[in-house]
Structure formats: structure tokens, C-alpha cells
Amino acid sequence: MSTKKTNYSYIGIAFILLVFGIIFIPKIINRIKGGDVTRTESRSKNVSINAEGYVSDLMFLEINGEPKKVPPFSFVNQNGKTITNKDFEGKVYVVEFFFTTCPSICPRMNRNLVQIQNTFSDFEDFGVASFTINPDYDTQEILKTYAEKYGINNPNWHLMTGDKEVVYALANVGFNIYAGENPNVEGGFEHSGNFALIDKNGFMRSRKDDFGNPKIFYKGIISEEEKEDEDGETEEISLLKEDIAKLLKED
Template sequence: MAGKKIVLAILSIAFGIAVAFMIEIKKMSSAEILPVYGEIPDFNLIDHHGEVINLDKFKGSVWVADFFFTSCAGICPRMTEQMTRVQEAFKDNKKVKLASFTVDPETDSVWVLSMYAKGWGAIDGKWFFVTGEKRNIYELARQGFKLPVEEGDGGPGDFIHSDRFVLVDGKGRIRGYYSGTDPDEVDKLIKDIKIILKER
């Protein structure tokens, strides 16, 4: 009789473990996995403090990039407003950063960007406003971030205007594109950042 009870107890434990295992497998299979669209190459540019900024600054962090210019009166203020939403959602998480690259570096000097950052309440060390050589920025936008913009050589007549926010993971891989003027798309971006933060 005692032997029968032991066997039943073992079977019950084994069944419980099997059920728990199946539930965990189901959770893992239903978890959303974001695609990988490519890798960001390294770059050497200047942030709004006048310091060199490169890919190492974002290593191990989930980050969002956009391309704008401070004198833009159209979509840029709306994009920057949406970036402040992303900053607010992750203001206490040091693993989330933002980078806004100017497409008009001749106008957007370090001082201009620093004033712009201050005006929008950018958190120091979290949200970087980036300038540098125009050709380098434009090559990074087209070849690095793979933004859907017209071809150009980064010369005086070349100009990029994109409303895209680009989501990049801690390994420098592009994981998503979102309209920076659409609050619903930015809601999805915030959700996707949380998904990547859970990745191992």
C-alpha cells in the first residue's frame, strides 16, 4: 500500500513538472520576436556637448535614432515631441537612449544643438543631439540606418527629410522603423523597446 502511494506521488509530481514545462514552452513560442534589418556601422560624430560620439556610446543599450534639423517648422517639432514621450517612458532606465542626428550640420552647431536639447528637456546622458560632417551623417542615414530616402552624395544640394524613428538593440542591430509623427506608431515603438529589453 505504501509503495502504491509513493508511485502515485511520483507520478503526480512528474505530471505537475510536465504541465509546468509545457506552459513555459507555450509562453516562449508565443513571445514576440522582432526582426533584424541590418547592423549599424561605427561612426565618429560630435554630440551637443562637443564630445566625440560613436557606436560605443550605445553598446549594450536599446536606442532610438531620428534625423531632423532645428530650423524645421514642419514635421521635426512633432517628431521631437514624440521623442520626449519615449524619453519619459524610460527616463529611469539607463539601458534606453535616444539619438537625434541633424541633417543640417552647417546651421546646427554644437551650441545650437545644446540650446535645442535644453529647450526640449533632454536628459543628459540619455538623449544625444548629434552633428558632424554632412557627408558622414548622410552616408550613415542611407547606408547605416537604411532610411528610405532619395539617393545623394551629401553635397550642398543634397537633403534628407525622413519622419522615421529607428529602433536599435544593444548589439547595434536595427529592429524596427516607426513614423515619428504618429502617436500610435510611437506607442508600438515603446512596446517594442520593452520586448527588446527582455531579450537575453
């Protein structure tokens, strides 16, 4: 695995992959017909939210003027059960891409996610979707052992494995979270240490950055206790917790 500093540069790679995916792989993105990416706030008729209910100030990632929705997926989880995007309907959830033999950032990411899990342990409508980028090794049995090791006990936290190419397409195009094989780095794979946040209706959400655009992702490597890393990057787990709480209030 490459260094954390290199890891943060994958956000830029993700944007390039996003544009590539829009042009060449339109079918994998829900309701995408090709074109440019825009990042503006939306409260449009395309978002199914009860007008009389609570609506948070979190933004939507827009593609061609429409809020981006999680594409369909189907994988097997740590308990041998087939899990699809429909299993997360009506739930607020965090998305990550990882692998169990990751020697660097994955343990930190999952310790942070366990902390988030414990924070929202009383909420039946909160979950986590963890997709392995090394499905050849990370079988259902391996994922189950990993879940037990880290204290993953939320029934809505699914560690999923499946076809490698489908996983990579979901990461790089579906969620724009970089993942790929690289025999030249420690562990043999490289990926972003970022988390995506999904609302109850399946839309990608985030808070604004300093320029009024959606941040899109949340840094998953730095813990709340650390506050920042040696490169001066600040933690965003506390921000993610705040935004999860906002989405849980939405209808």
C-alpha cells in the same frame, strides 16, 4: 519641408538607396559584401544573444542573409563630447535624422521622442541617437540650446553633428532613412519622419507587418494622442514603446 503625405513616400526611396548602397558603397555597411536585400526573420549564430536569456519576437533586417548592424560612426554631441556607435553598446536606442530649424515635422518627432524618453526614464540602458542633417548650422551650441528647449535630459540622448556627407551616407545607406538637401522645399532639407530601433547588440530590429516581414521603421510624426493624421495614417509611437520594452528585457 514637403508635406507629411510626401514624407511617407520616402520609405520607397530608402529601399532604392539601400540597393544602391549595397552595390556601390559596400564598406559603409557592416559585413556587407554586395548583393540583394532579403527581409526574413533570423535567430542565426550571427546574432550574439544569450541562449538562456529572454529573446523577444522582434525581427531582424537581413542583408545577404545576415542581420544588419549599425555601421561605425563618430560625431560630436550637444555637450561637445565625441560619441561613437560604441557609446550605445549595451543600450536599446532609437535613431532619428532631423535639423533644428525644421519648420514642419522635426518638432513633432522630437516631442514624441521626449514622451518616449520620459516613459523609459528609469532605464539606464535606453537612449536616443539624433543626427542633424544640417551640420553647417547645427553646431554643438545650437544642439545644446535645442535640447534644453525640448526638455531632453536623458544622458544617453545624443544630438550629434559632423561632416555633412558622412551624415547623409549614414542616413541613406547606414540606416536607410532618407535625408537630403532640397532648396525647393521649406527649410531647405527633406527627410523621412521615421525612427529606427536598435537593440543592445547594435542590430536593427522591428515587429512584423501584415505580410510577416519586418516593418523596419516606425512612424515618428503622429502622436499617440492624435491616433491618426488627416491621410488616415495611424500612429506608431505606442508600438515603438512596446518594442523598446521588449528589447530592454533581452540580454
